[in-house]
Amino acid sequence: MNTPPLSGGIEGPAALRPLLTTVLDALYDGAVARSGPLPAGGPWHTAARVRAAVHPVLPPTGTGAEEALRTLVTAVTEGAADPADPHCAAHLHCPPLALATAADLAASALNPSMDSWDQAPAASEIETLVTAALAAEVYPQHPAADALITTGGTESNQVALLLARELHGPVQVVCGANAHHSLHRAAWLLGLPEPVAVPAPTGTMDLAALDAALTDLHPQLLVVATAGTTDTGQIDPIPDIADLCDTHGAELHIDAAYGGPLLFSPTHRPKLTGIDRAHSVTLDLHKLGWQPAAAGIVAVADPARLHPLGHTADYLNADDDTEAGLPDLLGRSLRTTRRPDILKIAVTLRALGRDGLADLVDRTCARATELAQLTEQHPEFELYEHPTISTVLLRPTTADDETLATLRRTLLTEGRAVLGRARTPDGRLWLKATLLNPHTTTGDLTTLLKLLEGSTPR
Template identity: 35%
Template sequence: MSSSRQARRFDQYFLTDQAESIESYQQAIAIAQNLLITNLSQQRQAYTGLAPWVLEESFRNFCPKNFIQKNYQQIQTELSQIIGNAAMVVHPNCIAHLHCPPLIPAIAAELIIASLNQSMDSWDQSPSATILEQQLTRWLCDLFGYSNAANGTFTSGGTQSNLMGLLLARDNYAKTHLNWQIQQQGLPPEAQQFRILCSDVAHFTVRQAAAILGLGEGTVIPIETDGNFQLKPTILVKKLTELKESNLRPIAIVATAGTTDFSSIDPLPKLAKIAQENDLWFHVDAAYGGALKLSQIHSQKLKGIELADSITVDFHKLFYQPISCGAFLLKNQANFSLIKLHADYLNPEGNEAQGIPDLVTKSIQTTRRFDALKLWLSLKILGVKTFGEMIDSTIELAEAIAHIIAEDTELELANIPTINAIVFRYQPSQGTAAEIDRINEQIPKKLMLEGKAIIAQTQVKGKNYLKFTLLNPLTTLEDLQKLLIEIKSLGKTLQQI
């Protein structure tokens, strides 16, 4: 068989200009589309309610030892089971986590991204993608109040962006204060003295980043928060003084703009001033709250974010993008030189002189998706105004349900929402502390296994609480009022067990 005939055998598996290829592509997309629409139209709950062990039994034969070739029609039943037993993020009662329903234009963009499969690690793999990402990154820097000296890169999300912020904070400190190049020399002897300060409700990825960077979780110093779960500047200043008196070396302050549990925003202007006075890197984790920049009403809550040396922002939260999609923004793009590397086969040093863009030098990823297309297409179709109105509607909803919870004698509200996360608990008039903790721990599990709702649980001062994360602009106040009735009814039932 000739090589051309051999190659033609595989046309049906790749998207090309060949008729057989196009027909196969259209068939696959049509089947996937129909399965999604059918399951969404039939799914009236946030989840089917099947327990993990039941799902495991149902899927037992999905991955045989030897996969035998089948057509799409033959596996529709299996696909339907996978889709049908997903958490339905668009359902108004799917409100556990920072897990958003994706916008239709972003879903369309995902199809284009996957089909073109451009990799952002070199210009010759992603010509149009490189240019668009650069333009959208510039727009984001402007949105967050940065000057033309700023730059950024798309990332997989907050974990990677926070890691990059602390990586650059570490390396910048070593270079400017110790005349030490970590990229070439490894960690300096003084690294064991490095300290990173953040609130005691900051995201766990601050500790994770410290561990990955070779500094250890003990490097992270949690600072007490106030009644609104915001970092206390006075305690921060006191702790900085104590660290310096102990011959330790603070290298960065991490502020949070939207904590995972309480959606609280640290006092950014005050923290920026403290960082500047102490010559510290100031990183703002705005993975959750960064979207407020699109709001006409609430953008002032991020006042001071433009003073940050680096910013984390996620788009798979309040920007309603499919997972994964985030960005890391850097106030002074010259600091990307701390991680800049060249490979002859990928991005030779002569590229810049020839005017060839090179995005891999400002990322800790090599192969990287063209995720910028999702955000770009969404902004094009919705516009900033509609984005802002959707975000505003969720904050208004959170404020309304928080008021209702606060007035309910059977419930206890833990926070006034700054954005749209509500922490509360079922609090009957009778029952021991241990019993009430047990009930609040069981309520989310029962709701999910009964297929009624997906809500979260967390802890506040050692006690079990429930959480609504109200990202979905399709969720209504009536939906939440009905859910609160269900929670209280379930609480009463559990109290009798």
């Protein structure tokens, strides 16, 4: 048996080229077979098809690269929930740009490991430059601001809490009832007290309740505001929260995993006014940034805040190597081995520029506004509120919560639409459309409403 070729080196591209043709053909064939936003038939039907394609997982004799790629990529594609379909709009799960995906291929082919300079000479320098540029978007008045690359919002929030704990001891986290669940998990993981959840009766943090909580609690406080909530996409009143933090001597972290890319748009950036007053900020470019996962970021105004992450492993960052000028990468992450996720981000920033990114943000937000308007004008649907970013909550006027949940599952099982569900502070259940596809058209939105109209029991 011939030894399979590798993806790197001079011979790597030639080895990859025919395989990429197979993969691209399988992606096409799988999408045609699926013919919708997700496979019809529900979990059992999808599982049966996948089992048939995968069996046997480890055959006595291999089937060869072409057959294995064609069979399994086709099966995964046919059984995918495809965020590029305009009716796949349940979650903060974006359709990645083709150019970002192509860059990710290069990252996989070269396989740099971002834990020591001698494994990633060029990639580590790109990461240094791009993280500084992204930090400058958040903190334009702080020339030394820095950022780390993470696996997403969950890890970024965890790092932010860790840095606060290392600086101040066992901080008490104070967040809104609208905050992401990762904050509670991070507090548990780090041995911190359970976060105090401030009411958010309108979907954003209640300022009077926050003031009262900060008055009653001990002084080592970390307030976490949210810029783009998971359920409704709302943004907490950042300037007012920052003022309260100043008054009470509390630190501020902002979870802008969803809303952070609004910074790229002159039209929408004012929604994040005051974000630069936070000590740390979470961003996530595999949400409203059109990157393949993972593409998380945690930015800090003061780079000294990152010092507790410093760590020495003699085989990776020996003191004499560092003193001789080899960059020390271990303090750039909680992880050791990690991919160069920065490459796809760097390619996207360079290819699109500020204007191109702003256009994507503006077009996506405009489609959400349009869906809200269509819903409001439709006699058979009710709108929760006009979107802050790109999340729209709607429901048929005649449906109760049980009917609504059944309607959502029916559309999933039939493979016709992927919509989320959200329960608002008033206790009502809503269908959630999280629009992240800038190519969505008015016709797509109208068709989505017709699908819902036709599936709602009379």
